[in-house]
Amino acid sequence: MTTALSVAFTLNGLPVALEAPEGMTLLQALRGPLELSGPRFGCGAEACGCCMVALDGEPRPSCTLPVEAARGRAVETVEGLGSPEAPHPLQEAFLAEQAGQCGWCLSGILVSAAALLRRDPDPDEAAVRAALEPHLCRCGAQNRMLRAVLRAARAMRP
Amino acid sequence: MNLAFNAGAHGNAPALPGSLSVEPRLSRWLSFSAEGHVTVTPGKVEIGQGILTALAQIAAEELEVALDRVRVMPASTPNSPNEGVTSGSLSVQESGTAIRHACAEARAIHLAAAAARGGLRPEQVTLRDGSFLGPDGAVIGSYWTQAEAALLEVEARGDVAPRPASSRQVAGHSAPRLDLPDKLFGRPRFLHDWRWPGMLHARAVRPPARRATLLDVADGALPAGADMLRDGSFLAVIAVEEWAAEAAAARLARRARWKAEDSLPEENDLSAWLDGTPAEPSVVAERIGPALPPAHSLSACFTRPFLAHASIGTCCAVALWREGLLEVWTHSQGLYNLRADLAVTLGLPPERVLLRHVEGPGCYGHNGADDVALDAALAARAHPGRHVRALWSRAEELGWGPLSPAGLIRIEAGIDGSGQLCHWNAELRGNGHSSRPGRAKDPTLLAAAHLDPPFRLPVAIDAPLAGGGGGQRNAVPGYSIPALRVTMHRLQDMPIRSSALRGLGALLNVWAIESVMDELAALGGQDPVEFRLRHLPDDARARAVLREAAAMCGWPRRAAEDGVGTGIAVARYKNSGAWCAVAAEVEAQDVVRCRRLWIAADLGEVINPDGAANQLEGGAIQATSIALKEAVRFDRRAVTSDSWEAYPVLRFSEVPAVELRLLPRPEEKPLGAGEASLGPTIAAIAGGIHAALGIRPRRLPFTPDTLAEAME
Numbered sequence: 110m111t112t113a114l115s116v117a118f119t120l121n122g123l124p125v126a127l128e129a130p131e132g133m134t135l136l137q138a139l140r141g142p143l144e145l146s147g148p149r150f151g152c153g154a155e156a157c158g159c160c161m162v163a164l165d166g167e168p169r170p171s172c173t174l175p176v177e178a179a180r181g182r183a184v185e186t187v188e189g190l191g192s193p194e195a196p197h198p199l200q201e202a203f204l205a206e207q208a209g210q211c212g213w214c215l216s217g218i219l220v221s222a223a224a225l226l227r228r229d230p231d232p233d234e235a236a237v238r239a240a241l242e243p244h245l246c247r248c249g250a251q252n253r254m255l256r257a258v259l260r261a262a263r264a265m266r267p
Numbered sequence: 268m269n270l271a272f273n274a275g276a277h278g279n280a281p282a283l284p285g286s287l288s289v290e291p292r293l294s295r296w297l298s299f300s301a302e303g304h305v306t307v308t309p310g311k312v313e314i315g316q317g318i319l320t321a322l323a324q325i326a327a328e329e330l331e332v333a334l335d336r337v338r339v340m341p342a343s344t345p346n347s348p349n350e351g352v353t354s355g356s357l358s359v360q361e362s363g364t365a366i367r368h369a370c371a372e373a374r375a376i377h378l379a380a381a382a383a384r385g386g387l388r389p390e391q392v393t394l395r396d397g398s399f400l401g402p403d404g405a406v407i408g409s410y411w412t413q414a415e416a417a418l419l420e421v422e423a424r425g426d427v428a429p430r431p432a433s434s435r436q437v438a439g440h441s442a443p444r445l446d447l448p449d450k451l452f453g454r455p456r457f458l459h460d461w462r463w464p465g466m467l468h469a470r471a472v473r474p475p476a477r478r479a480t481l482l483d484v485a486d487g488a489l490p491a492g493a494d495m496l497r498d499g500s501f502l503a504v505i506a507v508e509e510w511a512a513e514a515a516a517a518r519l520a521r522r523a524r525w526k527a528e529d530s531l532p533e534e535n536d537l538s539a540w541l542d543g544t545p546a547e548p549s550v551v552a553e554r555i556g557p558a559l560p561p562a563h564s565l566s567a568c569f570t571r572p573f574l575a576h577a578s579i580g581t582c583c584a585v586a587l588w589r590e591g592l593l594e595v596w597t598h599s600q601g602l603y604n605l606r607a608d609l610a611v612t613l614g615l616p617p618e619r620v621l622l623r624h625v626e627g628p629g630c631y632g633h634n635g636a637d638d639v640a641l642d643a644a645l646a647a648r649a650h651p652g653r654h655v656r657a658l659w660s661r662a663e664e665l666g667w668g669p670l671s672p673a674g675l676i677r678i679e680a681g682i683d684g685s686g687q688l689c690h691w692n693a694e695l696r697g698n699g700h701s702s703r704p705g706r707a708k709d710p711t712l713l714a715a716a717h718l719d720p721p722f723r724l725p726v727a728i729d730a731p732l733a734g735g736g737g738g739q740r741n742a743v744p745g746y747s748i749p750a751l752r753v754t755m756h757r758l759q760d761m762p763i764r765s766s767a768l769r770g771l772g773a774l775l776n777v778w779a780i781e782s783v784m785d786e787l788a789a790l791g792g793q794d795p796v797e798f799r800l801r802h803l804p805d806d807a808r809a810r811a812v813l814r815e816a817a818a819m820c821g822w823p824r825r826a827a828e829d830g831v832g833t834g835i836a837v838a839r840y841k842n843s844g845a846w847c848a849v850a851a852e853v854e855a856q857d858v859v860r861c862r863r864l865w866i867a868a869d870l871g872e873v874i875n876p877d878g879a880a881n882q883l884e885g886g887a888i889q890a891t892s893i894a895l896k897e898a899v900r901f902d903r904r905a906v907t908s909d910s911w912e913a914y915p916v917l918r919f920s921e922v923p924a925v926e927l928r929l930l931p932r933p934e935e936k937p938l939g940a941g942e943a944s945l946g947p948t949i950a951a952i953a954g955g956i957h958a959a960l961g962i963r964p965r966r967l968p969f970t971p972d973t974l975a976e977a978m979e
Contacts, residue, residue, distance in 0.1 A: 146455040150459070150581065152910070157579050191452070193448055193452055200452065204443065207447065207877055210315045210316065210882075211315025211450075211578075211628050212315070213457070213578075213628040213629060216450075219451070239920070246579070247579045247889065248629045251919050
């Protein structure tokens with residue numbers, strides 16, 4: 110457990126490197142030494158989507174993924190999507206629809222939605238629901254989120 | 268269930284509006300800064316419902332300043348007014364009303380001061396975005412230039428009228444949530460995101476059973492920087508790094524040896540447990556009026572399981588113990604109540620416990636937020652001078668947090684020959700719906716029961732109906748019934764720690780009442796909407812929401828396909844709060860699904876219509892999940908539904924489409940939006956199941972298994 114591993118990868122477009130104890134998950138690394146707050150702990154069992162990150166563009170729960178699985182790859186979190194000064198169209202759309210309540214699920218949902226729109230710029234509602242199926246929202250803001258993703262898709266199309 | 272319930276503690280407080288009656292000093296509610304900001308300091312807290320935004324709107328409105336000048340501070344002890352608990356859909360009534368009147372008085376005081384300095388009469392002065400203007404339009408002062416003067420160090424008098432509803436520019440208009448941007452950009456806004464230099468991480472290791480004693484812990488190495496903490500049967504690890512705390516907790520769980528005993532009821536026969544457990548009876552309501560003999564009557568029993576809060580984030584607290592002073596950062600709903608129980612448990616004077624609210628994941632009632640604060644405090648006591656963060660696992664969140672208690676209600680009711688309700692008799696059984704801290708001599712916090720010596724956690728209580736009630740909430744039908752008796756039997760044993768979850772007793776009671784109404788309407792050959800309307804002669808607002816929901820869904824709806832049906836239901840939350848009617852289109856095939864919901868609500872004055880709509884819809888979707896999927900599972904020793912696999916909640920593919928309308932009532936008092944839609948949604952889904960399948964559901968959740976029972 111205490112053997113340290115050197116792991117280097119790209120995080121939100123920037124190179125990072127850390128000495129990680131064996132057994133550390135990517136989520137523990139992101140929230141611990143890498144000091145992000147977007148990816149969240151929800152269950153530790155890939156069942157809620159709170160910790161979703163994009164690994165080489167594909168959504169993956171980071172709560173069970175060993176940090177070394179990220180070695181040499183590109184990891185993207187909600188922090189990489191946009192900022193208040195330069196928001197991603199999805200973040201703008203979620204603000205426009207006021208799509209959220211407590212907000213705990215949002216970081217993961219935005220990561221999955223961004224991956225969907227990269228893959229399918231013109232999804233229908235069923236496709237959005239399917240892409241967000243791994244995510245739980247206990248506050249019941251799902252309909253607003255569906256509208257927000259469709260709104261962002263419209264905004265992103267040329 | 269908060270201020271009304273606590274009213275006795277404050278004696279003969281002056282009859283000021285809302286929470287001003289418990290904290291009349293204006294400076295405790297708001298202050299101005301020379302930089303041009305208003306700081307509002309409510310005692311209510313943000314729990315994901317958007318209250319900070321609504322309170323900011325109310326302040327901006329009364330002070331006539333731009334919304335972005337208003338900062339709403341998170342509550343803390345001892346600085347915030349003690350507004351009890353953020354619960355019961357009362358925050359706008361209690362805190363909002365106080366802030367509205369405090370700001371109205373603050374405006375009048377500041378305007379008078381500006382006028383006096385300018386040698387003007389107050390009526391010659393106007394206000395524009397915080398600046399006072401003389402008759403010639405010249406600025407003679409502002410809140411900001413007068414910020415240093417101790418103008419608000421006075422008690423409210425209750426003699427300044429707030430701005431009339433018709434002139435409101437900010438309150439009553441949708442405003443974006445102030446907290447949402449941080450949450451969309453992954454900014455550190457939740458308590459879980461806060462970091463202090465040298466902060467330690469704690470994890471508890473819970474017993475394998477509700478009744479268990481820790482015998483010993485086998486020796487063995489822990490990850491670097493991790494220590495064990497043991498006090499009686501409370502076992503925890505504290506580590507420098509978070510991953511090490513988690514790894515150490517897993518190792519200790521394997522090394523701990525416990526004596527565990529059976530103490531839980533038989534999950535498959537909850538009715539027998541509910542009926543067989545000693546209970547304290549009380550009459551909730553009784554009317555003895557002249558009634559005709561029934562032409563049709565029915566009797567039915569409705570049961571519900573234990574339910575979990577199932578927030579998707581887990582409970583967290585950070586504590587710092589320093590020189591006999593305990594500071595705790597918490598997402599508790601009631602800081603002063605938590606302070607009282609922490610003080611009792613730890614043997615500290617309450618004034619040596621300082622609490623600060625920081626936002627946490629969605630809160631739907633009394634969850635583990637208070638419990639984890641004690642976990643953190645115990646860990647911090649063992650490491651003085653260091654911040655210690657305790658975080659619950661998913662298994663603790665679903666398995667050890669307070670749960671919404673199982674219950675049953677038996678209703679016997681009848682209609683006379685003219686189809687009019689003539690009698691109604693209802694008997695409720697179940698545990699109380701409140702184990703909130705700060706209300707008894709013993710603490711209610713989870714770990715307190717595991718310490719050496721242990722505290723005996725009090726059995727859950729129910730607030731009196733005047734304070735919102737608990738199990739008996741909404742047990743008295745709002746319909747006109749000449750002869751009525753409603754009795755409650757609150758269980759005196761509490762094998763599973765029970766407390767308040769969104770809606771409390773309304774989840775069971777509204778469903779049961781509305782199902783009986785449907786059934787009586789059918790017995791009398793009447794349309795269920797018409798039948799309800801004729802029994803609401805004195806409640807025009809209930810009739811209006813019911814008519815609205817009926818119109819929205821096109822009632823009476825004939826099933827377009829086999830196995831599809833629509834139900835409709837109405838209730839006034841707590842019989843004193845918001846009115847809400849819901850229609851639900853249900854599809855029953857292998858499983859039951861809710862495809863569409865139509866919601867009509869009367870919330871009185873609405874501060875933030877979009878925020879209120881979000882709350883009502885969210886409540887209805889949570890209720891859909893409760894209706895169709897949720898039940899806490901347990902064996903004789905422990906809760907076994909401690910993962911999402913074992914406690915499934917509604918997923919994106921299962922979420923119904925929702926159409927929602929708010930009836931405009933800007934002149935009426937605000938009533939709260941968070942809980943009104945849950946009971947009617949469950950009831951409307953049950954009605955939809957009957958329309959689709961011809962079965963009257965009798966047991967929650969409405970799964971193929973429980974519906975098969977109803978068929979027998």
